[in-house]
Amino acid sequence: MPDIRISKENFPGAIKQLMDRYRVFAPVKKGRFHEFALLQNVEQADLGFSNTLLSPKGLFHPQAERMFEYSLAREDPNAGILKEAQKDFSPRVILGIRPCDAKAFELDDANFNTESIKDPWWVQRRETTTMIGLACESPCSTCFCTSMGTGPFDTAGLDVLLVNIGEGYAARALTEKGTKVLEITSGCSSPAGDHLPLAERQQAAEQRIGTAFDPAAIAKKEMLELYNSPAWEEVQFACLNCGACTFVCPTCWCFDIQDEVCADKGDRLRLWDSCMFPLFTLHGSGHNPRSNKIQRVRQRFMHKLKYYQDKYNSGPACVGCGRCVQACPVNIDIRQVGQKMASPDCSCSI
């Protein structure tokens, strides 16, 4: 399908058409920040955002999700037997997702959707979701996506790429799902014509993003050498061991499973968890393999920047969205940590 244009005037109409067929999630401003939310009306969608405070991972891996439900009533013959909780897997569109976040879900797929084991909720949500990405034209100073193997115009994981071209949006279908949504909205669009200034815009955006560190240099290092580096001592000092970095991160997928009972009804829930919390690894016996802050801080960075690369023989589990840099209450900056890890003697010039 050739590229199309949707004018600013027609854009709300196009969203409306999508809302007739899909559940549409888009950035919505709430208080000081934006978040991805189910649109109730077209006006809520606000594509004039830099990025959402929280990553959109909650759309695929909610902070708390009911996995199973069960009855504990004595008289119930099925008491104690778990049943899958009903969920809405009707088709949906995520409108305005940034390329870095879409890329993050591809990285997360390596965990949730493997040859042998598939996470049913993740996989179904991924299958029923069409992602309309919005190219990033004014990256933040904390962005470092280009160092992490993605970029402000990266199409990885997207079905459609939208580019703001001033008078409207240019749209390029990247997959069949993407073609479908553009066909649905075709009444609001016109052919893009020959020359779309996408390459120039992409270049301009990429130039704004500095180089943070080279993940390939980390991949080349010996795992245990990095693990045992004295540099962690300095990295970890300020850390409070809160979960802010992990909760805002699009590639932090670790979760906990908990049962909750109210009266004679029970739920098995899964909840975001964080390797920053001591409870994360605490054994029943009281032994904790990562009982110290330094171990937990190291685990987070090593998992993202080293273990993931080694395990999947790929780039790091980081897309350079910069959220953790902004959210950290004590300014622990993954760019600095990555630079340390990548440098020959684990030092940092910043």
Added chain:
Amino acid sequence: MSDWEPRIIAFLCNWCSYGAADLAGVSRFQYPPNIRVIRVPCSGRINPKFILAAFRHGVDGVWVSGCHPGDCHYIEGNFYARRKFALLKSQLEYTGIVEPGRLHFSWISSAEGTKFAETASHVVESVKAAGPAQHFVKKQAEVA
């Protein structure tokens, strides 16, 4: 709602109010049956978590009763408790978790069976006036 009866948890100190409840019973003083007693070794044993837990589990009122200040079996347990209760009650009402009339404290010695029955009636009356607790009851989590 007319046949609604409140459920109230009473944390009673073993050395005084619990005895007072006993005395009220053997003396055949009448008081409403809405109270479920949990015996504690001292009002100083009350942790704010207990009170929150009771409300989370859906009780309509909580009543804590201990020895008169100065008469603590452990000399000063209820002196500490007193400060805790003052802050706790004001904070619970300030944050809107507990409406006025749901949370009660009293000092009742083991000799005060009458006072126990009277206070119990008063507690039940005020919790009834506050109506069924709705807002801080833990229900099935509102999650995806």
Added chain:
Amino acid sequence: MQQSYTESIREAAKRLLSEKRVEAVIGFRKGTIPFMNEPFLARTVEQADLLIWDGNCAMNLANYLPKRTGSVAITAKGCDSRSIVIHLLENQIKREQLYILGIPCRGMTDKRKIADNLNGREIIEVEETGEKLRVLGRDFEQSFERTEFLEENCAVCTHKNPVLCDELLGEPVEEQQIDRYEEIRKIEALPPEQKRLFFDELIQPCIRCYACRNACPACYCPTCFVDESKPQWVGKTTDPTDTRTFHFLRAFHVAGRCTDCGSCERACPVGIRVRLFTRKLEKEVKELYGYEAGVVQDERPPLDAFRPDDPEPFLG
């Protein structure tokens, strides 16, 4: 003016380190993004040169003291010093381990308030000169009077000068007489239903990352109540009842120990004004027991003390 603090801190740190008076100095080093500095442990004279002081040193450094071994110097504003007093009272650190570099504080900058004035434009750089802030973006530049953009807790601070220190790194600043609880009284005056709705809305964005708890110097329990499982006092989802339980109990645990340093609020990644919980307790403690946390060095915290004639406003 605050630049001179940087110089005095470095000078003192180098002296203390080279004289082996302390093994390390806890302070701040320049952050990587605007309005942020990173708590930093300087172990060598060279590292001491990284220490700085400006209006972005809000995090309470007393948080890094509990259970520390060895001797350490620490830069302390008024609130930090009060938290240190609390730690000393609660035996989290010994006085002889500490060398306190007192800093008369001129208040910390509220980055969110500044951002609110920029219409979504991103700040790339900030220059702080005295009380003037020059904020630079990609295509704009704007100046602010810092005193008008102080963190809320700083704006109502009545203990800017350290209450305890070994060395004061500057002239004491003037303390203000101010009504600290105006906003609290407004909330108190709301009808119960409104109070509930107010706090429900306040904590609605909470993601339960526990940054507020962990940023707090007074929160150092080895096992926090949220992690207790037998029984479990609070659920771990973002269910409103659980989130309210968490915020309530967190605030209650620091009752009479909170110095209103504002670290919790500053740490919150979603911008919840969590001090609205703690300040009410602070007000009660002050009104009922005449106590201010960490101001007097040898007075037990209010929940670890009593007077026979304590008021009993909860009766009836």
Added chain:
Amino acid sequence: MDNPYLPYPVRIDSVITETEDRNLKTFTLVFINAEDERKFEYIAGQFGMLSIAGLGEIPIGIASSPTEKGFVKFTVNKVGKVTTYLHNMEAGEIMGVRGPMGNSYPWDLLRGSNVVIIGGGFAFTTLRSSIVYMIDPKNRSKFGNIDVVYGARSPGLLLYKDELAEWEKRSDINMHITVDGTNDPNWKYNVGFVPTVTKQKAPSAENAYAIICGPPIMIKFTLPVLTELGFPPERIISSLEMRMKCGIGICGRCNIGTEYVCKDGPVFTLEQLAGLPAEY
């Protein structure tokens, strides 16, 4: 799509108290749906997630052997919330089990070799599974000599006492049962710590693999003995314990270096462990 988080419903068929301190009980579970038993086809060394509605799940090594059909057995130490509840459950009650999980002992590799099994305390469960598997008439010929060193603090704390006694009588397996100490005059086996007994019995490292499971302190002191006997790190096999939730390599908490203990482990050779951060 089969949901890998959904436990198979099982009925507790029997509960046996194994040790005199009553902290270890063996639960024999029977699948309520016959086809679930087929899906739960396992190999010795794997583990399962025991699920109790309302409380949660716990990862427990499978104590029964794949050669034993019609049931699956787990021996559970009473430690936390779930295990305490489980210990109070009785035959006939319904619970859940998920699995099998993990990589098992490397049976293909062990084929044709002598096997030395060293166990301590309650970490003998998957070792029991392995022994029963190996001495099964269909399998016995696949392995050379089988030596078993198994120790507990006292005779009353040994697991599977009846079976131990039976195995003692057999000629195709060399049992070295030991206790740290006892004042039982009728105790007819060894007295001494596992490392010491291993050294005394000195099973040959010739064409042999050692499988070792037990408390960290036992492992710590036994490894040098094995090295002395000539076992190279790639022939010493151990099974790790870890806090787990999903059991299928997704939830992330049992991550050590590149490995997820629940999926890539729990069985590792000493050589493999040497290449990983020691966070276990």
